[in-house]
Amino acid sequence: MSTGYSPRLAQSGHAPVGSEFEQLFEAVGGQVAEVAALLDVPPIEVTAVVADDFRGEVERARASSEESEDYGNTRYNTDRLGSLAVAQTTRLTRDASRCQIVFDRTRLNLLGDPLTSLKTTMFVAHEMAHPLFFRLRAASGAVEASDGPVHPVDFARAITRNAADEMRCDIVADVVLQRMASLSTPDGQSRPATIADAAFSDGLRISIGEVLDETIYPGWPDLVDKCLAQEVSLDHLWRTVIYQTAEMLNLLAYAQVPARSADIPGPLEAEYAEHPGTRLYLSSTWIRILDAAADTLIVPLDRFRDCENELVTVGEAALLNMWERVGLTFGPSHSNSFHIYVTKPAR
Ligand SMILES: [Zn+2]
DSSP: OOOSBOOEEEEOSSSOOOHHHHHHHHHHHHHHHHHHHHTTOOOBEEEEEEESSHHHHHHHHHHTSTTHHHHTTOOOOOEETTEEOOEEEEESSTTSSEEEEEEEGGGOTTOSSHHHHHHHHHHHHHHHHHHHHHHHHHHHTOOOOOSSOOSHHHHHHHHHHHHHHHHHHHHHHHHHHHHHOEEEOTTSOEEEOOHHHHHGGGTHHHHHHHHIIIIITTHHHHHHHHHHTTSSOHHHHHHHHHHHHHHHHHHHHHHHHHHHHHTOOOGGGTTTTTOHHIIIIIHHHHHHHHHHHTTOSSOOHHHHHHHHHHHHHHHHHHHHHHHHHHTEEEEEEETTEEEEEEOOOOO
């Protein structure tokens, strides 16, 4: 199959990447290229590096990007709520015709036993899928606010878009795993491996519980009350809530595709259904986004714009509603300024 997706692995740092990883990269790249062809993704030049200095390499990619101004002077942050960044894909051009993937070498010493090599395959496939959706979004003309949003409405749209991409890349990773890896069953047969086999061992769903306890509830209403008592600034409040919303939605996105693949409910519908953070804030929000995503996450170029815009519009409304329950509403924007109203949070 001829495609316009032919990723190249470049060396960064002193130690060689290792032939095992090179082979994996090539095999996964071939699979992702087939998906790219099925979705009519226009040509993309993808370079990948395995970096000793992960953060520095991502910052170099961002500095050389046409979108470098969107990143401003903020340093690339590798800390995630409940997880750690292990790879990052950057658009080098606005149309995403050139992208760079950086893998963190310290997280790649994983090939070896079957489970860890399954996980490595999953996360390499996931990351190699990101350029496809950047490219589809740009080429289809789906409305794209910058990665440096200002107004909370733009944040809500960006948060939805990013969480959707995490699910899209996991769906591709699931397909790749099923084609590339198999597991033996207790009766001595073998079956294709799925993303559920690779993802559940890493405690992702436990992390979601920790974030619910430590950050969402009573964290959010307490923070709003502190702002009302003038103990923390309004700026700190809304930035914190928006940042934590983005992180939580990404975690929920990471849990979603493995759950669907194993045909079990997601964490908010199962072990955390009764958590106040779920009941008061997250559950209805996330369900609205999932309902809108339904089976329209992976669509070809000619459908991508409409599906994406519909999803992002639903996500915007769902997140603004959620922030309202948290106690934050936002007035209209006039150039770069807007109003924030703080009221008692739902408890
Ligand atoms: Zn991702």
